[in-house]
Amino acid sequence: MDEGVVALVTAGVGLIGAIGGAAIGGIAAARGARIGAETAARATVKQVHDQAAVDHGHWLRQQRLEAYGAMLIVYEEYGRAATVAQLFLERPESGVDDPELGNVASRATAITRVYMKIRLLGPSAVKDKALQLRLKIDEHVESLGVWMEAARSADESAIQAAQSRAQALRGEIAQLYSEFLTVGADVLVTVESSATQVN
Structure with missing residues (x-):
């Protein structure tokens, strides 16, 4: 080759x-x-x-914080208005009239508005406590109206029964409010810790 x-x-x-x-x-x-x-x-x-999960968690936490904070404010306003109305009712000579009860009712309406926001944001444990609180406040408003009618009619037994019912409801409201705060705080901590774990 x-x-x-x-x-x-x-x-x-x-x-x-x-x-x-x-x-x-x-x-x-x-x-x-x-x-x-x-x-x-x-x-x-x-x-x-x-x-996105972290951002949503932060957004949800912020929205819940605002709604729960709004509940604190309207609850305090309701408490002050209810206290004023009850003080007037305890002193029939002071001439309690519809304006005091109207103020209590408008504060109860504000609680209903805040409840609607909480209902959207959840979670169910907080929604349930907020609903119980709202319903108990509605009962309290009704009991103050019954008390006012009893005071106008000067029926002592009706006054005593209405006063007793209103005071019992205030105790139940305070308990439900405390439970709402506890559950709400737990939810905010849970949302924050789950957002931190994603990071």
């Missing part, structure tokens, strides 16, 4: 090997790039999802 032919065959085999190696290397590189891109895309989607 001639040296030229051997060199030509060797060059041909080398060329085929180089082309084959380049093709295999290119395929491997393309596959590696695709796998890397898919992995990066999955990591990005997970990161975006996790950040």
Whole structure:
């Protein structure tokens, strides 16, 4: 065999090997790039999802904090108005009239408005306590109206019964309010800790 032919065959085999190696290397590189891109895309989607969960948790916590804070404010306003009305009712000579009870009723309406926001934000444990509190306050408003009617009619036994009922309801309201605060605080802590775990 001639040296030229051997060199030509060797060059041909080398060329085929180089082309084959380049093709295999290119395929491997393309596959590696695709796998890397898919992995990066999955990591990005997970990161975006996790950040959205954290952001939602913070938003929900803030909304609940505002709603629970609003309940504190309207409850205090209701308590002051109810105390004024009860003081007037305990002193029939003071001439208690509808304006005092109207103020109590408007404060009870404010509690209902705040309850509606809490009802939307949840969770169910807080919604349940807020509903119980709202309903008990409605009962208290009614009991003050009964007391006022008894005072107007000067029926001592009716006055005593109405006064006793109103005072018992205030105790029940205070208990429900305390339970609402406890459950609400637990929820806020739980939302905050779950948001922190996602980080």
